[in-house]
Amino acid sequence: MKGDDVSVSDRLIAFLPNLRRFAISLCRSRDLADDLVQAACERALASQDRFESGTRFDAWMFRILRNLWIDHIRRTKTAGPREDIDDRQDIVGSSGERDVEARMTLKSVAVAIDELVDEQREVLLLVCVEDLSYKEAAEVLGIPIGTVMSRLARARKNLAEAAGINPAADRSPEKGGKT
Amino acid sequence: MSRRDFDDETLMAFADGELDAETTAAIEEAMSSDDALIARVAAFMESRVQASAALKPLIDEPVPEALTQSVQKMIDVVRKREDATAETSQQPAADNVVTFQPKTAARKAGSSWTLPLAASLAAVIVGAGGYLAGKAGAPVSGGMVAAISDPVVAKALATTPSGADINAGGTTIKFVSSFRDEAGALCREFELHRVSETSLVSVACRVGQNWDLRLAVAAPTAGQDYVPAGASETVDAYLTTIHAGAPLSEAEEKKALGLP
Numbered sequence: 001m002k003g004d005d006v007s008v009s010d011r012l013i014a015f016l017p018n019l020r021r022f023a024i025s026l027c028r029s030r031d032l033a034d035d036l037v038q039a040a041c042e043r044a045l046a047s048q049d050r051f052e053s054g055t056r057f058d059a060w061m062f063r064i065l066r067n068l069w070i071d072h073i074r075r076t077k078t079a080g081p082r083e084d085i086d087d088r089q090d091i092v093g094s095s096g097e098r099d100v101e102a103r104m105t106l107k108s109v110a111v112a113i114d115e116l117v118d119e120q121r122e123v124l125l126l127v128c129v130e131d132l133s134y135k136e137a138a139e140v141l142g143i144p145i146g147t148v149m150s151r152l153a154r155a156r157k158n159l160a161e162a163a164g165i166n167p168a169a170d171r172s173p174e175k176g177g178k179t
Numbered sequence: 180m181s182r183r184d185f186d187d188e189t190l191m192a193f194a195d196g197e198l199d200a201e202t203t204a205a206i207e208e209a210m211s212s213d214d215a216l217i218a219r220v221a222a223f224m225e226s227r228v229q230a231s232a233a234l235k236p237l238i239d240e241p242v243p244e245a246l247t248q249s250v251q252k253m254i255d256v257v258r259k260r261e262d263a264t265a266e267t268s269q270q271p272a273a274d275n276v277v278t279f280q281p282k283t284a285a286r287k288a289g290s291s292w293t294l295p296l297a298a299s300l301a302a303v304i305v306g307a308g309g310y311l312a313g314k315a316g317a318p319v320s321g322g323m324v325a326a327i328s329d330p331v332v333a334k335a336l337a338t339t340p341s342g343a344d345i346n347a348g349g350t351t352i353k354f355v356s357s358f359r360d361e362a363g364a365l366c367r368e369f370e371l372h373r374v375s376e377t378s379l380v381s382v383a384c385r386v387g388q389n390w391d392l393r394l395a396v397a398a399p400t401a402g403q404d405y406v407p408a409g410a411s412e413t414v415d416a417y418l419t420t421i422h423a424g425a426p427l428s429e430a431e432e433k434k435a436l437g438l439p
Contacts, residue, residue, distance in 0.1 A: 009254040009257055009258060012250060012254060013247065013250060013251060013254070016242045016246065016247060016250065017238050017239075017240070017242055018238060020237075020240075020242055020246070021234060021237040021238045021240075024237060025234060025237070034243060034245075034246045037246060037250075038246060038249055038250060039415075041250045041253060042253055043415065043419060045253055045254065045257045046416060046419055047419045048257075050422065063425065066425075067425050067426060068415070070356070070425075070426045071355070071356060071415075071426060074341055074342055074355050074356050074426070075355055109229045109230065109232070109233035110233040110234065113230060113233060113234070124230055125234070127195070127227075128226070128227040128230040128231055129230055129231050129234045133197065134192070134195075134197050141425075142424065142425035142426075142427075142428075143428070146188075149188040149191065149192065150188055152191065153187040153188050153191045153223075156191065156222075156223055156226035156227070156230075157187065157222075157226075159226050159229070159230060160222055160225070160226045163229065165222075165225055165226060165229050
């Protein structure tokens with residue numbers, strides 16, 4: 001149970017900020033996110049024997065948390081409680097020191113992320129925010145790498161469009177798009 | 180030199196450094212003479228940077244004290260239990276949740292958690308024939324036990340997608356999720372509700388043409404659609420012990436069930 005490596009319980013507390021960020025972005029509610037984080041920690045502790053040392057702890061935790069979230073969604077049969085837009089903007093955080101323009105840009109990106117469909121948002125979070133590889137994200141989400149890539153590409157195009165972060169590019173039509 | 184088209188996925192993988200050397204070289208080559216291509220790659224780099232920056236504030240945010248404490252408490256409990264287990268050399272815990280095909284390795288992982296959770300429930304029943312391990316308190320009514328082994332349930336298991344409800348003779352069967360167990364068998368979590376009866380949260384796995392009931396947890400209901408957290412936690416703990424995989428997606432489930 002306690003190998004020579006750092007155990008799950010040793011890592012859990014330090015990992016809470018990451019886990020919580022993922023949870024907040026996933027379920028878009030802080031209260032729900034904290035419950036979810038707690039449940040994920042409980043599950044992780046109960047099954048810490050199953051964590052293979054040498055594999056990524058963060059990916060393992062994200063998978064546990066995400067499975068719990070999916071389960072919750074199915075149980076409640078809704079897309080999950082949504083908060084109103086004021087709460088949601090709060091997700092961007094209150095670090096008010098940045099200059100106004102930068103803040104507005106960030107806010108719009110955060111809102112744009114928030115407005116992505118769930119399957120695009122989660123893959124974006126894992127790869128672009130949490131720096132998982134495509135393969136690791138595929139394992140967390142239980143989908144093939146090809147699906148990770150197509151969802152991620154779509155997520156980023158949508159994000160770029162919604163938040164206006166596309167460099168002025170010649171958008172020539174590509175050949176035979178997949179969607 | 181023929182001009183190659185690269186699709187979005189490939190350019191994105193290039194931007195993310197996930198591409199094989201050969202394709203990477205081809206894109207670099209093409210970029211030297213194609214500004215539009217550069218712009219497309221740049222857009223993918225930019226979206227990653229922007230997404231990461233946008234969510235940066237969240238990670239700097241202090242974790243609520245209550246959450247940290249609660250997790251720390253769980254850690255302390257686990258450590259204490261580990262130490263105790265080490266001392267008494269694997270004394271088997273009295274286990275209220277008797278799984279229908281117990282797996283030795285799984286029990287080791289799961290029993291310590293399922294025990295306190297299960298103890299909060301009115302009753303836990305288990306087994307193919309509705310084997311009853313009743314606890315003090317409200318016994319599971321015969322009606323629901325009978326209902327769960329009804330052929331209608333087996334049929335519904337094979338044909339109803341998760342997220343759907345079906346009604347059969349006054350019983351509402353609510354399908355929660357499908358997943359694979361450690362051995363790859365298709366398993367489904369579902370709930371049975373009947374007005375003014377104890378609800379059941381169940382897990383059944385497919386064996387050949389039949390559905391094997393692996394677990395049924397009785398949950399005192401407060402309403403038609405409500406299963407108290409204790410019951411679902413017990414099921415969660417059980418799923419952990421059987422090394423349940425991630426819930427299948429809609430498409431995967433359809434395929435697994437052989438639905439059109």
